[in-house]
Amino acid sequence: MTKLLCACVFFYGVAVQAQSVDVTQRANDFLLTLSPALKSKVQYTWDNDERHNWHFVPKDRNGISLHDLSEKQRAAAFALLKASLSSQGYQKATGILALEKILQQVEGRDDNDSYRDPLNYYFTIFGTPSADKLWGWRLEGHHLSLNFSTAHGIIESSTPSFWGSNPAVVPSGNERGKKTLKDEMDLGFALINALNEQQLAKARFSETALHEIVSYNKQQAELLTPAGILYKDLTPEQQQLFMKLLNTYVKNYEFGFAEKLMEKIKKAGIDKLSFAWAGALKPGAGHYYRIQGPMLLIEYDNTQNNANHIHSVVRDLTNDFAGDILREHYQKEHN
Numbered sequence: 001m002t003k004l005l006c007a008c009v010f011f012y013g014v015a016v017q018a019q020s021v022d023v024t025q026r027a028n029d030f031l032l033t034l035s036p037a038l039k040s041k042v043q044y045t046w047d048n049d050e051r052h053n054w055h056f057v058p059k060d061r062n063g064i065s066l067h068d069l070s071e072k073q074r075a076a077a078f079a080l081l082k083a084s085l086s087s088q089g090y091q092k093a094t095g096i097l098a099l100e101k102i103l104q105q106v107e108g109r110d111d112n113d114s115y116r117d118p119l120n121y122y123f124t125i126f127g128t129p130s131a132d133k134l135w136g137w138r139l140e141g142h143h144l145s146l147n148f149s150t151a152h153g154i155i156e157s158s159t160p161s162f163w164g165s166n167p168a169v170v171p172s173g174n175e176r177g178k179k180t181l182k183d184e185m186d187l188g189f190a191l192i193n194a195l196n197e198q199q200l201a202k203a204r205f206s207e208t209a210l211h212e213i214v215s216y217n218k219q220q221a222e223l224l225t226p227a228g229i230l231y232k233d234l235t236p237e238q239q240q241l242f243m244k245l246l247n248t249y250v251k252n253y254e255f256g257f258a259e260k261l262m263e264k265i266k267k268a269g270i271d272k273l274s275f276a277w278a279g280a281l282k283p284g285a286g287h288y289y290r291i292q293g294p295m296l297l298i299e300y301d302n303t304q305n306n307a308n309h310i311h312s313v314v315r316d317l318t319n320d321f322a323g324d325i326l327r328e329h330y331q332k333e334h335n
Contacts, residue, residue, distance in 0.1 A: 228276025
């Protein structure tokens with residue numbers, strides 16, 4: 001338990017500080033630690049339907065769980081995770097796993113309870129990690145689903161990605177007050193409360209929060225209505241808050257991919273992005289928001305467990321599961 005609760009500093013022998021490394025090499029390093037039996041469980045072909053079989057609730061999953069792995073194998077698995085995310089993204093991901101033990105205590109479950117278990121997270125690899133082939137990988141369990149697709153040895157898609165936190169604010173114990181998704185919550189409230197009366201009327205489409213993110217675990221997400229208030233209708237100070245909130249999500253990813261994603265968002269038009277809100281304007285009661293634009297959908301919902309249970313998701317409406325890359329690849333192959 002101590003090892004898990006210290007995930008913000010060290011997690012299964014892997015330091016949190018992210019480094020710029022070869023993600024393909026890290027994937028192969030991980031595969032080399034596995035027995036033939038484990039490798040057969042973890043690896044699927046790139047075009048297998050399993051690649052789109054994603055969710056963020058406690059359920060049976062394919063791949064290999066942390067239970068299946070030795071300390072050495074776990075270290076190799078988390079080295080792959082660290083190579084695929086930024087430092088802040090890695091801290092959030094490992095923090096979400098560590099929350100399972102806290103949730104076990106909050107819910108009064110036995111120490112050996114398997115429903116809230118930080119080892120019930122599964123690694124799956126799709127295709128053969130190499131610089132000249134399409135391949136990808138996934139880490140998934142309760143409140144975390146990270147999907148990566150790689151071409152030419154570079155991550156070209158990191159969506160859909162789901163980040164959850166239960167509890168959103170730890171209510172008691174040594175971790176009391178901890179917010180694993182702090183900026184997602186705090187900056188959302190900062191932005192909605194920075195709006196004047198007229199702006200708020202545009203942004204807030206309901207006084208009651210939505211009970212869940214609308215896109216849920218759909219294979220293909222789409223823009224939602226109402227859109228809310230446009231970025232171009234905000235003051236410069238409000239726009240700064242908007243960009244801080246947007247960057248909270250984008251900068252979870254490995255630096256190179258995060259830069260590409262932000263450039264893509266800018267090319268599609270920052271002025272076309274919008275912010276919409278439903279529910280309470282202060283913490284402690286249900287609230288929901290979304291940021292969306294021509295190719296982007298971000299949703300955040302905090303309504304369950306007396307508004308202390310966050311669901312959030314990032315969707316690239318053109319490139320989830322490497323949709324853009326696959327279209328380009330098939331066009332070249334066809335030609």
